[in-house]
Amino acid sequence: MSAVIESHHGDHHHGPAKGFSRWLYTTNHKDIGSLYLWFSFIMLFVGGAMAMVIRAELFEPGSQIVSPEFYNQMVTNHGLIMVFGVIMPAFVGLANWMIPMQIGAPDMALPRLNNLSFWILPAAFGVLLSTFLMEGGAPNFGWTFYAPLSTEYAPPTVTFFIFSVHIMGASSIMGSINIITTILNMRAPGMTLMKMPLFVWSWLITAYLLIAVMPVLAGAVTMMLMDIHFGTSFFSAAGGGDPVLFQHVFWFFGHPEVYIMILPAFGIVSHIIETFSRKPIFGYSSMVYAIASIALLSFVVWAHHMFTVGMPIAGELFFMYSTMLIAIPTGVKVFNWLSTMFRGSLTFETPMLFAIAFVALFTIGGLSGLMLAIAPADFQYHDTYFVVAHFHYVLVPGALFSIVAAVYYWLPKWTGYMYDEVLGKTHFWLSFISVNLTFFPMHFVGLAGMPRRIPDYAMQFADYNMIVSVGAFLFGLSQLLFLFNVLKCVYYGKSATAEVWEGAKGKGLEWTVDSPAPYHTFETSPDLTKPQTNS
Amino acid sequence: MGQTKNVFRLLLITFGMFGFGFALVPLYDIFCDITGLNGKVTGPTYTSYNEELDTRSMKVTFVTLNNKNMPWSFKSxxxxxxxxxxxxxxxxxxxxxxxxxxxxxxxxxxVSPGRGAKYFHKTECFCFEQQYLAAGESITIPVKFIIDPEIPRDISTLALGYTLFDVTEQFAYK
Known part of the structure; x- marks a missing residue:
């Protein structure tokens, strides 16, 4: 069944406008999806360049190439950009492209809001990056911006940072409202909630998390702003405030935030694994319930980031056990992925390689998370490279690999051309080897006591740090191969079929439209109440 | 139409959660008050204890600290x-x-350990108000305190710490 039905109203023009104004004024979900994805791709190289500076400085002990002050700015901005500028916009871009196509909707529910929520994002990062050129330098207090380091002791540019976080938050909130409304109101007839593709489910839950916690982050930075400029004392002990309060407010946002960066990945990986296993996903409804329970649990575990601030034993125990509880729904997901692959007719195209690497390496990150959840052990691990290893394992071979996998998986649908499979596999193996080379030794130096966020280290960590730096440089260079492969696909790729992948038969509405997906899809809703003819 | 209603509801959640962020401030203080966490001590209270209660001897140490850029001399x-x-x-x-x-x-x-804070009662303390001193002036002020005999036996030492902050700017109008 071809769902693309061209309508022929006389005054209705089809296809995009020409030139830059197309992108500036567009309300088309595919255009906005592409804008989000290219934005995060560019920011990946900006944040990546900062990571390269960090690793060059840590290549050998002692002071190497940058001053400690600039090193702090690099660490802070690397974190902020990768979290708010790469992972989050990339997932929103994928949501824009895929959600309307997966639920059989013609576009997002609020297309103009969609345009606005994208275009304020470059403004936010423009503001943040402009602080590098200002007196006092860019924010240097870590991406977690603990008060009073970020209030009393901050460089004057902190006000620009606060403004920029406000804009990023507004963008995420508007995007989330749009996504929830689209999913709840615009599904094709017959697509009940429990028939929605898992990527749509994961985003529905993620969007609810976003509108629940981004306003709390906005509240936290507003309190900072008032402490700095309007003489309040939310976080200043001199006026009766409390710096520990900042950590509670921040992590009340921060922990759901880290799940915002992983839940959509669960959806993506589920689709890819079922396609290349040529089987339907194992345990669909348990997958949905697992995502929902992870999201609910994320609201009651925040203080496990601050075991060392001096909590009563009851608090330590509560946050320790609630954190460990998260391993159960996460384990359900991992076993469902393995069961989907079990006895499937597996093939290993690039998206599948990245998806399998996701399952394996994300699990390693999850296990180190369990170690960190043990409150007494955390007193040893806190603020060491073990923590750095943990969250990079869940964010790089976790979230980032899932985004790369999604790009390889849906790129032929977006562009109408196949990417170069040999280049793709080369990109995978280089990334897989270098990502482990980079982050695995960090576990060892962390357990041995190397503190994070310090530009220098003791002599005994020198060998491992050199290995880590070599791995990081290799990982950075491999991503240029990714960029090259995407560009090669867009300009010189071979034509792709509508179904693209052999296993994609009956795996979702997006595979029933042409490749490339026409500018307008599903202007008439596909009727899913009738038996499907395309599979 | 369901869509407008949905958007309205979601906006309501957004503003509600922004408010909740600020509500965490008093909630946090109430929580610390109830549990006596964070070494927070309550205002002036006068309590006298029956001599027949099971009293014991323990140590109290006094720590005086100056916050950054606070040039005063401050000693017990x-x-x-x-x-x-x-x-x-x-x-x-x-x-x-x-x-x-x-x-x-x-x-x-x-007060440290934090668990001991709720057993430490100050009946008179300079920390209940601000100190105004002219250039070069010096003043000696007593702290009167009493420790609740109910204090857990495993606490053998309580530390009372004071951090002195410069609040000239905030109170310049007085």
Whole structure:
């Protein structure tokens, strides 16, 4: 069944406008999806360049190439950009492209809001990056911006940072409202909630998390702003405030935030694994319930980031056990992925390689998370490279690999051309080897006591740090191969079929439209109440 | 139409959660008050204890700290004293404004271990108000305190710490 039905109203023009104004004024979900994805791709190289500076400085002990002050700015901005500028916009871009196509909707529910929520994002990062050129330098207090380091002791540019976080938050909130409304109101007839593709489910839950916690982050930075400029004392002990309060407010946002960066990945990986296993996903409804329970649990575990601030034993125990509880729904997901692959007719195209690497390496990150959840052990691990290893394992071979996998998986649908499979596999193996080379030794130096966020280290960590730096440089260079492969696909790729992948038969509405997906899809809703003819 | 209603509801959640972020501030204080966490001590209370209660002797140490850029000299008469629980004691603290400008200071108390905070009662303390000192002026003020005999047996030492903050700017109008 071809769902693309061209309508022929006389005054209705089809296809995009020409030139830059197309992108500036567009309300088309595919255009906005592409804008989000290219934005995060560019920011990946900006944040990546900062990571390269960090690793060059840590290549050998002692002071190497940058001053400690600039090193702090690099660490802070690397974190902020990768979290708010790469992972989050990339997932929103994928949501824009895929959600309307997966639920059989013609576009997002609020297309103009969609345009606005994208275009304020470059403004936010423009503001943040402009602080590098200002007196006092860019924010240097870590991406977690603990008060009073970020209030009393901050460089004057902190006000620009606060403004920029406000804009990023507004963008995420508007995007989330749009996504929830689209999913709840615009599904094709017959697509009940429990028939929605898992990527749509994961985003529905993620969007609810976003509108629940981004306003709390906005509240936290507003309190900072008032402490700095309007003489309040939310976080200043001199006026009766409390710096520990900042950590509670921040992590009340921060922990759901880290799940915002992983839940959509669960959806993506589920689709890819079922396609290349040529089987339907194992345990669909348990997958949905697992995502929902992870999201609910994320609201009651925040203080496990601050075991060392001096909590009563009851608090330590509560946050320790609630954190460990998260391993159960996460384990359900991992076993469902393995069961989907079990006895499937597996093939290993690039998206599948990245998806399998996701399952394996994300699990390693999850296990180190369990170690960190043990409150007494955390007193040893806190603020060491073990923590750095943990969250990079869940964010790089976790979230980032899932985004790369999604790009390889849906790129032929977006562009109408196949990417170069040999280049793709080369990109995978280089990334897989270098990502482990980079982050695995960090576990060892962390357990041995190397503190994070310090530009220098003791002599005994020198060998491992050199290995880590070599791995990081290799990982950075491999991503240029990714960029090259995407560009090669867009300009010189071979034509792709509508179904693209052999296993994609009956795996979702997006595979029933042409490749490339026409500018307008599903202007008439596909009727899913009738038996499907395309599979 | 369901869509407008949905958007409205989602906006309501957004603003509600923004408010909740601020509501965390009083909630946090209430939580600390109830549990006595964070070494926070409550305002002036006068309690007298029955002599027949099971009293014991323990140590109280006094720590004085200056916050950054606070030039005053701030000291207690002695760094430590041995006391009996349930009895009134007194310790003198001396403040000296070492600068050539009049200044206002505020001392913020904290009791460690935090569990002991709710058994530590100050009946008179300079931390209940601000200190105004002219250039070079010096003043000695006592802290009167009493320790609840109910204090857990495993706490053998309580530390009373004061951090002195420069609040001249905030109180310049006084």
């Amino acid at each position: 008469d002695s760094p430590q004293m041995t006391i009996e629980t349930g009895k009134d004691y007194l310790m003198n603290f001396t403040f000296t404004n070492t600068t050539a400008e009049p200044m206002v200071a505020q001392a913020i108390p904290s």
